[in-house]
Amino acid sequence: MIIVMKPQASSEQIEHVAARVQGSGLRPVPVPGEGQTTIAVLGDTRSVVIDRWLAMPGVERIVPIMTRYKLASREVQKQTSCVPLNGDVVGGARIAMMAGPCAVESLEQTMEVARRVKAAGAVALRAGAYKPRTSPYSFQGLEEEGLEILAEVRRVTGLPIVTEVLSEHLVERVAAYADVLQVGARNMQNYMLLRALGEVNKPVVLKRGMSATVEELLLAAEYVMMSGNPNVMLCCRGIRTFEDHMRYTLSLGAVAYIKKVSHLPVIVDPSHAAGERSLVPPLCKAAVACGADGLLVEVHPDPEKALVDGPQALTCEDFDTLMAQLRLVAEAVGRTL
Amino acid sequence: MIIVMKPQASSEQIEHVAARVQGSGLRPVPVPGEGQTTIAVLGDTRSVVIDRWLAMPGVERIVPIMTRYKLASREVQKQTSCVPLNGDVVGGARIAMMAGPCAVESLEQTMEVARRVKAAGAVALRAGAYKPRTSPYSFQGLEEEGLEILAEVRRVTGLPIVTEVLSEHLVERVAAYADVLQVGARNMQNYMLLRALGEVNKPVVLKRGMSATVEELLLAAEYVMMSGNPNVMLCCRGIRTFEDHMRYTLSLGAVAYIKKVSHLPVIVDPSHAAGERSLVPPLCKAAVACGADGLLVEVHPDPEKALVDGPQALTCEDFDTLMAQLRLVAEAVGRTL
């Protein structure tokens, strides 16, 4: 950490700050510059109340040097983590395709999609029983009934289930049915929920908030990991920008960057980012080419009848075609599908 | 609602869409254009599954005409709502100053601030007992103990308490102590929490999420109102943009716009937006000049010792000065303070 003093800071102020640094068990190294003094702070500064120093007279700003996350950092673990999924893993050579409808609507609909995506090579079924919706007037999911449908689909098809959990008080209930617990973008900084997921023995898919920085995403993962659950997959699903031709802007540079700084596997959800079916296949290919460890793709047997997000859902036939194309891209970058 | 068909849409597709609109109890009015056909949809479309129509073959996009929120709209209530606060209201001629430390740190600290801001003219004390923090390594608040301190401070000073509630399972507990329940920006779309707040008989401060549109904010308010609680104050506290000189970009245009389309009172939190003490007073004045009904301002007796957000806290002296200046601005726009 570097404390940058104001150009006009007095030597008393500099000494005062240095003394406070010392008092926190850290070592201050003042470097008097021509314009202004900086104070390098040596030691582990992650749990220091930076704000206190920033509020001291004469301090201009503080520049962090260490990353604020530890457990999620590639510094502490060089090789990519492999998160177990139904005998296979996410984070290995095989790219994990998780596909299914946005929402569970009925047993028939869910079963049909599950069969089709399994046949095409998906390793998990994604489908929402609880749906967080922007408007209170929209369909909110089948809830518990949806979970039961998912359990039945898994029993029949053998596909593990990825489904969203909206609140810490639902963690136990959803974990009783699902194989992977998903945290939605709107809940990425719901710390109560993150802590509760740390105490569950199931992998977690943590979606990047629509305006979260990568550091904030990794710190959110850190909440889950610190609470005891190392099996976190990060999911990029688009960020909010000024772009108006897609629902969100999918930042694949974030995927490449996260793979560089963190050992956690990264999956990509192009369906929510695009909001539009025709853009999903090119973005799926781009994500795989960029290094993603898995994809979350929405598939619906009859998108016109979907209760949620039909416009972005692929049909089962679209998905078959996509899988054939993706296999080639995966091989081109040394992976399998 | 207008359904815009693709230029190449066939007449069968247009008829199919029109039939589906009819089947939903609404009235379709196709308008054949030179390039492409549009279908006006008459009737209340708020609870229609738009996505279904959007997923139909030949549909290019759908343009909503009605606002998606009802209860929060100024269409349904012309005059600004007055939210009761300790015998006074928020939303009337008097601008409500709510001030206090970011976090409750001790009885002494909280009591001192409360006395000072009350003397300067604040109508409520704002202070956090539960703190949502980006990093799990940061101070997370005194929690229950903090609530007890707040209760004691209210008993002594008579100032009503505004404090944050992080989760639906904490609503009851916090409501037992606080006068106004605050939903933080990260929780604006925590629908479980919003619904739970709808069942409480206390006013709610709903902070705009850092990347929420105004429509999303009003739909979040709608969740609370639909669940039975009409006493919602909206709070603008900065949005996330590319600007890097402040923590967030404070959009006062949003304040002016919300005042135009909604009857709910709007308050502004310049402290979190700025993240820097010296920018707080000019933004407070701007907010009042722009039509805000209240302000949330951070004040700390000794910002250098604050556990959270010290750099943005005003000292008690700063607050006295600010109040004197704000009074003049309030009068200039026909309000009092």
Added chain:
Amino acid sequence: MIIVMKPQASSEQIEHVAARVQGSGLRPVPVPGEGQTTIAVLGDTRSVVIDRWLAMPGVERIVPIMTRYKLASREVQKQTSCVPLNGDVVGGARIAMMAGPCAVESLEQTMEVARRVKAAGAVALRAGAYKPRTSPYSFQGLEEEGLEILAEVRRVTGLPIVTEVLSEHLVERVAAYADVLQVGARNMQNYMLLRALGEVNKPVVLKRGMSATVEELLLAAEYVMMSGNPNVMLCCRGIRTFEDHMRYTLSLGAVAYIKKVSHLPVIVDPSHAAGERSLVPPLCKAAVACGADGLLVEVHPDPEKALVDGPQALTCEDFDTLMAQLRLVAEAVGRTL
């Protein structure tokens, strides 16, 4: 400047970087940390090719300490600059109102607005003869004819003229007619134009680019100032964000921040930011309350007939009302209008 070395940087790499710093006539001060080494660089680093150092093996990133702008900085000049305008100044106690139609459409239209805004207290007429338009199919301004109309209006009313210059080859021509040369937001980083404006003996209004940081704006001003023209007024007119209820997001925090770090006067253009008439008055009041030194406001005698931006133009009556209200706000913050 601080050079942050990677945690795994070797001592050879650190020495290599230090040697290169020394070779540039600066002084390196390596500070070995526990995790990673930082190298403080002492001396004036503004014209150093930072990229060269950043490209060296072992370097993680570089943290600038000094501001990159000099001439525009409040460090070099404590009091706000006063830019001369027709015997008065911009940057003094009086807030400069510059009002007029978006585009010059005819002599009658321009003259009428000029008379009305002058009567209401405006100190300059703003109107565009050359209009940069997003679509080539839109009206592009009366060009030279527009300049002649402006000259005639000035002759009759005595109001100085603020008008836009689109290109360096037009600088001389526009300067022959106008009193203040305006650089539009799209041209903020047109360095050829900025340099040409540096050689003109007329004040410049430099509009912030729609996605420019404050530092980039100040560096753009630096281009003009370095080339010999100190009379630069900065203009905030909204930035591009995800907000969709206004054309741009007006960041008044940027106004407060610029006033803190730069001595240049700052004016605000709420009309372009809002894109909607009803939002202009509250934003004008907010800008004045926040410390703006002037306003650019669009006024049209008959907005319905305007060729450009009618929806955001105030009528002459609206402007009269606004001036009366603004006068009160200006006085509340110790200014006049």
Added chain:
Amino acid sequence: MIIVMKPQASSEQIEHVAARVQGSGLRPVPVPGEGQTTIAVLGDTRSVVIDRWLAMPGVERIVPIMTRYKLASREVQKQTSCVPLNGDVVGGARIAMMAGPCAVESLEQTMEVARRVKAAGAVALRAGAYKPRTSPYSFQGLEEEGLEILAEVRRVTGLPIVTEVLSEHLVERVAAYADVLQVGARNMQNYMLLRALGEVNKPVVLKRGMSATVEELLLAAEYVMMSGNPNVMLCCRGIRTFEDHMRYTLSLGAVAYIKKVSHLPVIVDPSHAAGERSLVPPLCKAAVACGADGLLVEVHPDPEKALVDGPQALTCEDFDTLMAQLRLVAEAVGRTL
């Protein structure tokens, strides 16, 4: 185009608007809704002054239905345009690799890179003689001398030259040396420059502005095309968002979307987006997988000595490796390299 009237609009206002539409040679079709009336406007509305209608009493907003661009639209030309480049084309099956240093620094440096990238399979050399720089204190390019170096390199290597032109008065000079004229992101809306490029018989690379929407990019292309030059390549190079781990956010969804709505070839510049060497290869692969028709990649023989943007430049060896990998990805999506 749909004109949405305010809910409280009177029938006189509706008739007034309809009459004005009629008066513009278009056909109004009023559709009285339950809440509010909409007026569909039939006919070619591209050159209508929308603002006039928007400014009429009773009008709430206007919803465009037709795209505002014509010449660039895939509606008018179904197959992708092939822009000629040295006997080959951009926009065909072969993905065009354009590589080279950010800036021309010397004949030796430029020649070395040209030889190396040609050997590796690049079809053009990209290098800047004129450099638009954020700070006036930074290196601004070799200018005319740089152009002469580029001419010599082309003479020796046979590689066509892609280089930036900063201003309309430089178009002729740069066109005398270069094969492809590049418009930088900061100049995307420099309409004087765009028009001048329309009169040149050389292909143009038009970079997307850092905060331009896709529609604005296509309208900028329209300026060039309308002025007579159909050979426009669009270039995505990152947009400005809140993300802070890369210099810009590369939106590959924009690439997929542009390919859908426009027939112009699209190239991608991952180097400027990333600002960091290690992120360039994954983003190159992603761009190709996503459907890009070409890439602009920075390569420098010794990035540590580069005067501009060394940190993002690949070494010649890096480029060899990248080309080998990209070839596989290109084949996986049915292209060649």
